[in-house]
Amino acid sequence: MSLLADLTAQVLAFRDERDWAQFHTLRNLIVSLNLEAGELLELTQWKNDTEMAALASNAEAHAALCDECADVLIYLLLIADRAGIDLEAAARAKLARNAERYPVETSYGSSRKYSATADGKCRHGP
Amino acid sequence: MSLLADLTAQVLAFRDERDWAQFHTLRNLIVSLNLEAGELLELTQWKNDTEMAALASNAEAHAALCDECADVLIYLLLIADRAGIDLEAAARAKLARNAERYPVETSYGSSRKYSATADGKCRHGP
Amino acid sequence: MSLLADLTAQVLAFRDERDWAQFHTLRNLIVSLNLEAGELLELTQWKNDTEMAALASNAEAHAALCDECADVLIYLLLIADRAGIDLEAAARAKLARNAERYPVETSYGSSRKYSATADGKCRHGP
Amino acid sequence: MSLLADLTAQVLAFRDERDWAQFHTLRNLIVSLNLEAGELLELTQWKNDTEMAALASNAEAHAALCDECADVLIYLLLIADRAGIDLEAAARAKLARNAERYPVETSYGSSRKYSATADGKCRHGP
Numbered sequence: 215m216s217l218l219a220d221l222t223a224q225v226l227a228f229r230d231e232r233d234w235a236q237f238h239t240l241r242n243l244i245v246s247l248n249l250e251a252g253e254l255l256e257l258t259q260w261k262n263d264t265e266m267a268a269l270a271s272n273a274e275a276h277a278a279l280c281d282e283c284a285d286v287l288i289y290l291l292l293i294a295d296r297a298g299i300d301l302e303a304a305a306r307a308k309l310a311r312n313a314e315r316y317p318v319e320t321s322y323g324s325s326r327k328y329s330a331t332a333d334g335k336c337r338h339g340p
Numbered sequence: 341m342s343l344l345a346d347l348t349a350q351v352l353a354f355r356d357e358r359d360w361a362q363f364h365t366l367r368n369l370i371v372s373l374n375l376e377a378g379e380l381l382e383l384t385q386w387k388n389d390t391e392m393a394a395l396a397s398n399a400e401a402h403a404a405l406c407d408e409c410a411d412v413l414i415y416l417l418l419i420a421d422r423a424g425i426d427l428e429a430a431a432r433a434k435l436a437r438n439a440e441r442y443p444v445e446t447s448y449g450s451s452r453k454y455s456a457t458a459d460g461k462c463r464h465g466p
Numbered sequence: 467m468s469l470l471a472d473l474t475a476q477v478l479a480f481r482d483e484r485d486w487a488q489f490h491t492l493r494n495l496i497v498s499l500n501l502e503a504g505e506l507l508e509l510t511q512w513k514n515d516t517e518m519a520a521l522a523s524n525a526e527a528h529a530a531l532c533d534e535c536a537d538v539l540i541y542l543l544l545i546a547d548r549a550g551i552d553l554e555a556a557a558r559a560k561l562a563r564n565a566e567r568y569p570v571e572t573s574y575g576s577s578r579k580y581s582a583t584a585d586g587k588c589r590h591g592p
Numbered sequence: 593m594s595l596l597a598d599l600t601a602q603v604l605a606f607r608d609e610r611d612w613a614q615f616h617t618l619r620n621l622i623v624s625l626n627l628e629a630g631e632l633l634e635l636t637q638w639k640n641d642t643e644m645a646a647l648a649s650n651a652e653a654h655a656a657l658c659d660e661c662a663d664v665l666i667y668l669l670l671i672a673d674r675a676g677i678d679l680e681a682a683a684r685a686k687l688a689r690n691a692e693r694y695p696v697e698t699s700y701g702s703s704r705k706y707s708a709t710a711d712g713k714c715r716h717g718p
Contacts, residue, residue: 217343221431228435233444233449237512241384241392245511247412248626251377252504254419258367259497260489260703263641266367270423279423284434286373286416287427290409293380297396297405303414305347306408309354316358322357325638363638371637374500378630385623386615387576389515451512469595473683482689484694485701493636493644499664501628506671510619518619522675531675536686538625538668539679542661545632549657551647552666557599560662561606568610575611 218301222291229292240296245291254282344427348417355418366422372390380408474543481544492548492587499541534562596679600669607670625667632660669698 229235258266266289269275294301354363383404384392395401420427479488509530512517521527546553607613635656636644647653672679 217428221428224432224435231444232447234447234451236449237451239389239392239514240395240514241387241389244380244384246509248374248377248381249504249508249511251374251412252501254370255374256501258370258443259501261367262491263365263367266365270364273375276423276425280418280425280430281434283416283420283423283427284430285429286377286412287431288434289366297409298401299406299409300401301409301548302343302347304406305413305586306350306409308407308414309350312422313354318357321358321360322387323362325360325363365640368638371633375630375634375637378627381623382627385627386620388617469680471681476687477682478694480691483696484699486699486703488701489703491641491644492647493639496632496636498624499631500626501635503626505713506622507626513619515619517616518617521618524655528677531671532682533686535668535672535675535677535679538629538664539683540686542664545657546661547713549661551653551654551658551661553661554595554599556658556662556706557665558602560659560666561602565606566699570609573610573612575614577612577615 216302218291218294221287222295224290227297232292238292240293243289243293243296247286247293250282250285250289250305254279254286257282341427344417344420347413351414351417358441360411364418364422369415369419373412373419376408376411376415380405380412383408404426422427468554470543470546473539473548475571477540482514482529490544490548492545495541495545499505499538502534502537506531506538510536516575594680596640596669596672599665600673603666604673616674618671619668621671621674625664625671628660628663628667632657632664635660660701 229238257269257275261269270279290301293299294304355364383395383401387395396405416427419425420430481490484549509521513521519573522531542553546556607616635647635653639647648657668679671677672682
C-alpha cells in the first residue's frame, strides 16, 4: 500500500469514527484547505525577508510550520479521496507538463517564466 | 525511498535544472501554495451545492481538480523540503493530536466540534 | 473631505499613535488583507446553501460578518494609502471597464460570463 | 448620499442590468472577494522586500494594484449590501474596539501586539 493510500486510510478512519463524512463535501474540504493554507501564510505575517530566513530554525515556528503543513496535507488527501484523484499520478503528470512549459534553455535562472501565461491559463509557476 | 521522498526528489531536480532554488524562499513557496489553493477554490466559484455535487464527475472539472491538487502538493513538498519538515511524521502527529482533541464520544456527528477553540488556538477542524 | 479620505485619516492616526507604519509595508498589508478575507471565508465553512441563506439574519453571525468586513475595509484603506491609490476612482474605472467587458445583451442572466477570459487575463467576474 | 452608498448603488445597477443578483449569494461574494484578494497577493509573488518597496512606483504594477483593489472594494460593497452591513459604521466600531485592544502605552512600536490573542479570538492585528 502506498504511503499516500496509507495516510488517506488513516484520515478516512478518523473521519468515519466521528461520522464526519457528511460534512466533507468537496466545497467544504476545498474551503478548509484554503483556510489552512491561510494559517501557513499567517506564519509569514509581519516578517521581513531577514526574519523569514530565520523562521524555520526557530523551534516554535518550526513546530507551527509542521502543524499547518500537516493540516494542508490532510485536507488535500480528503479532497483527492472525495474527487477520485490519484495525487501521485496527478503530481507526476503536472511535473511532466511543467517540463514542457518551462524548457530548461529558456527558463534557466529566470523568474519571469513564473508569470508567463502563454497558454492563456492563469499560472503562478511550478 | 518513500513516495513523498521520491516525489520531492523529482520536484527538486526540476527546480535545480532551472536554477530556481533562488526563487524558492519559504515565503515565496507559502504564498504560491496559497495562490494554488485559491485556484482550487476558484473551481467552486458561482456553484451551488447541487452543481458542486456534480463537479467531480465532469471530465473537464475533474482534470482541473487534478491539476490544482497537483500544484498544491508540489508546493507543499517544496515547503517541507525548505523548512526541514517530515510531512509524513507531521501528518501522523497531527492526526494523533486531533484524536485527543475530538474524542469520538463528544464529536460523533457534530459539526460544532469543527469550530471549537477550547485550546485558544485558531482552528478550522480536522 | 470624502468618506474614504476621512476613514483613511482615522486609520492612519490609529497607526501612527502606535508607531505601526514601520510594519505596514505593502506586502504585510496585502498579506493581512488576505488573512482577513480568509476570516470572512471561515464564516462560510461547513455551511450548506440553506445554512448560508440564513447566516446574515443570525445576530451573532451578522456581528462577525460586520467585524470581518470592517477588517477588510481597514486594510484596503491602508493598502490604498501605501500604494497611492484613489479607491473611489479605481472602483469607478473598473466598473466602466466591466461594462465594456460584459455587454448587457450577451451577459444578461448568464453566469458563464463570469469565467470568460476573452482578454487572456485571469478573471473571476465583477 | 454617502460615497459608499453611491458606489454601492452603481454596483447594484450594474448587477441588475445583467440580472446577476441570482449569482450573488453571500457565499459566492465572499469566495469572490477571497479570489480577488488572492490576485492582489499574486502581485507580491516571487518578489523580495527590495522589489516590493519599488512595486507601487512601477506604472504597470500600480495599475494592477488599482485594478485588484477596485475588485476587492466592489465585492466588499456587494457583501455589505447582501448581508445588511453598514460598512462605515462597522469600520468605525472596529477602530474603536482596536483602540481598547491595543492601548498606545503597551502597543507603541511593538509588532508583538499583532499576534496577541488575549481574548482567545483569532486575530491578525489592526
